[in-house]
Amino acid sequence: MPYKHNASRRHHIGKMMYKVTNWAEYEAGLRRRGSLTLWMTPEALAGWTAPRRKTRGGQPLYYDLAIETTLMLGMVFGLRLRQSEGLLSSVLALMGLDLPVPDHTTLSRRARTWMPTVERRAAPDAPLHVLVDSTGLKIYGTGQWLEEKHGTKSRRGWRKLHLAVDADSGEIIAHSLTDQETGDTSQLKPLLDQIDDEIGKFTADGAYDGYPTYDAVFHHSAGARVIIPPRSNAVEPPTAQACCQRDDHITSMQKECRLKWQASTGYGKRALVETAMGRCKGIIGPRLRARSFLAQQTGAAIGVTILNRMLACGRPKSVRCQASAGATK
Structure with missing residues (x-):
């Protein structure tokens, strides 16, 4: 941050060097980020279909967790709604699970009426x-x-x-x-x-x-x-x-x-x-x-959830080393 105040003398200032102390743990976490098992948890499969409602109105087929899982898969791998539907169908077929997959129309409609919540991993010990x-x-x-x-x-x-x-x-x-x-x-x-x-x-x-x-x-x-x-x-x-x-x-x-x-x-x-x-x-x-503002809010919330889950896989612990010597004169 102080470098912008010393732009004319920047080439005389040594660059700060950092070293990752938990490289093995962090590298394993980076590999886990690409694992499909990270997103297809047993809780998601158990709560796939929505419970039957006893009031008047249409019967929902998918629980919110099914919609969230499909949207997460699509956002992680950069897919549209139709491609997300196809990816989840192939994953469930490879797992041998006979579960219905939300179609792209259902995903688009439910994304405008449902907002996920950001949950913390654990309560902090200090303020x-x-x-x-x-x-x-x-x-x-x-x-x-x-x-x-x-x-x-x-x-x-x-x-x-x-x-x-x-x-x-x-x-x-x-x-x-x-x-x-x-x-x-x-x-x-x-x-x-x-x-x-x-x-x-x-x-x-x-x-x-x-x-x-x-x-x-x-x-x-x-x-x-x-x-x-x-x-x-x-x-x-x-x-x-x-x-x-x-x-x-x-x-x-x-x-x-x-x-x-x-x-x-x-x-x-x-x-x-x-x-x-x-x-x-x-x-x-x-x-x-997404095109609608409500669906954009849902997409932003899902993106935050994905980032927090990826952060839980592994985070680098860096320590500052001695600055590099000698800049050009």
């Missing part, structure tokens, strides 16, 4: 260190090239995926999908409402700067420590506020430089949420395939 940020996801359509090339105004734009990540475990513990016009701070309360555990530290970038953000975090956890860089023109209010942490950040930056403030507060941890977003776009993809 959480929550990292929050947002990223843009493309929508299925003509894209920006047509608009930039021919000046055509496309109705399709972007969706914003808001994530809350546990800094210690790397899990995504809360998420929300909105349109491109929604501000980041407006989604802070919905994200915090999804977190049941106590928050010990909250870190975000300057887009979340403001007293409403501090009030929302303190309403969730009164003793939380908020680390958000104030704007460059931020000043202390003339009247005393209920929260003085933001004032302390402003005073600290006025006395010292921004880089010293980042080092003293541990603001560099925020890079982990950027890593989670890169992992999301690298594994799931930078584009939402």
